[in-house]
Amino acid sequence: MKPSRRSPLAKAAVLAGSIALLATGCAAEASKDAEPASADNPITLTVTTFGTQGLDTLYEQYEKDNPGITIEATNIDTGGNALTDWKTKQAAGAGLPDVQAVEEGWLGQVMTVSDSFTDLREYGADEISGEWVDWKVKQATDPEGRIIGYGTDIGPMGICYNAKLFKDAGLPSERDEVAELLGGDDATWEDFFKAGEDYVEKSGEAFYDQSGFVWNAMVNQLDEGYYKADGSLNVEGNTELRERWDLLSEAASEGLSANQTQWDWGKGQAFVDGSFAVMPCPGWMLGNVKGKVESAGGDSSAGWDFADVFPGGPANWGGSFLTVPATSEHPAEAAKLAQFLTTASSQATSFEQAGAFPSNLEAQKSEAVTGANEMSEFFNDAPVGEILGNRADGVKAQFKGPQDSVIQEQVFGPAVQAIDSGTDGASAWDKALATLQELEIK
Structure with a gap:
């Protein structure tokens, strides 16, 4: 043998x-x-x-x-x-x-x-x-x-944002204003990244914490993600997926990502030191944000808020x-x-x-x-339950294939880290596809 x-x-x-x-x-x-x-x-x-x-x-x-x-x-x-x-x-x-x-x-x-x-x-x-x-x-x-x-x-999704950082950058900071800034009822990812570019230019800091969570949200709101509804793999040749990847990698190249370590954020310090200003937030993420702020010695005065908006439409994570x-x-x-x-x-x-x-x-x-x-x-008296209820409207259950989490973590996990570290999007995409083949995922 x-x-x-x-x-x-x-x-x-x-x-x-x-x-x-x-x-x-x-x-x-x-x-x-x-x-x-x-x-x-x-x-x-x-x-x-x-x-x-x-x-x-x-x-x-x-x-x-x-x-x-x-x-x-x-x-x-x-x-x-x-x-x-x-x-x-x-x-x-x-x-x-x-x-x-x-x-x-x-x-x-x-x-x-x-x-x-x-x-x-x-x-x-x-x-x-x-x-x-x-x-x-x-x-x-x-x-x-x-x-x-x-x-x-x-996991219906809204946008967590730091109102103090928005205000310091000369951007709208009230909840409804931020929702409009990010595109309102018809928000697109292009709107989100455009607002991010404006924030980076005015503040000199990154817009969101890292690209992984953004990518996860972009994938989850598609009718079909890494798998089609019939159970077949749906990565190679998926034009919707590639178009979103190109948007994300371009945003990373423009400095929108703070390249934070997922789930750590410098032991929560990044939530209180101005390292980034927004992140995609399903309901369960709110507890993570609150916990990390408090672990870094902060509290509600850190300025975090929750906006009733999400680019690309309803999404569940x-x-x-x-x-x-x-x-x-x-x-x-x-x-x-x-x-x-x-x-x-x-x-x-x-x-x-x-x-x-x-x-x-x-x-x-x-x-x-x-x-x-x-x-x-904690989130500046935001009606978080009401907002999440609004964001849940229109959510559809995406079919998750047997290796969905493997693709997310082992195929695209390294790829999003690569674009955050300066690798161009096309090269990172090609590497992801090569890893997909290496893993023999079906």
Whole structure:
């Protein structure tokens, strides 16, 4: 046998493709709960989430309301690292929690092994599916009609901006004025980058933090992204994708990107030192902005605000699901917990805690979401829930193929870093396509 010539990247992609075989061979058949948890029958439920989801107070409430239940929660810093954690444990057929959070970007990989997750219809999911936006439920339904996840948040997008920096640059700084500056109801990416060029010229500083988040938003708002709706790959020859790439790379060459490290931002310092002035923000990102500002010693006086506008039209980035792996020894109790964490009242609490905009229809209309809260106070009293509700109008669920997150992180991740570091857009695009071929992604 000849030795493999595959690179480490290619091997990483193959790992995802082999999950189904490994999981089938290793996963044990989990038994149903013998009896409900109680003080006399204590049960520990393990939960793995990621990022900022605003669930901690809900865990405490659930334990209080359900004697005998203890929740052991693990929160992984990013969705990408959570994906690695899940793939490793899924392939081994061991170590998975009772409740596993799944990010929209890697739901396609999960769906290739959907039979290794509990069908929540066994615990009434089909009877309450109307509580969530319909496309969220469809995303979590496999080809056999099995519902494998309760929807948590969705990621409609607005623009976070620093009003103080806009004002210092001589640009409009009021929320409605900024929305108009960026193009208003008919905002385009050309409008966004033109405003950015004006800001860079007047301030001498970058406009947005780094190109990766902008690119993600540009891709997510297309009718079809890295995959077509029929499941076929949609990168090479995709003129819409290439046109957007050219716009982004030109903006980077004009100094609009601050070339910040994703998810770090100099330990949050870049949010308070004027390094950049705007960033694309789905609801869950608001909690990240607030947390990073505070970690750098800042507060609401740092000047961050939230505008009801988004270039290119409605876009959704992210959103999660709570699933119950079939390896859970307590699937009924795990399903009950997952359902509780995604009820209207629970999603309203998550929004107040982390800005995670609900997929639950009742929660979207609740006073906790549409009214004043801690998140809106931080963002200069912006009606963040109302804005996110507006931005959710017209959002469509984009089909996410099995290697969607791999393409985003391993193919275009290095490419956006390259254009931020001075590589011309055409060369970075060609390198991305070469990596796509190397990974043998289909």
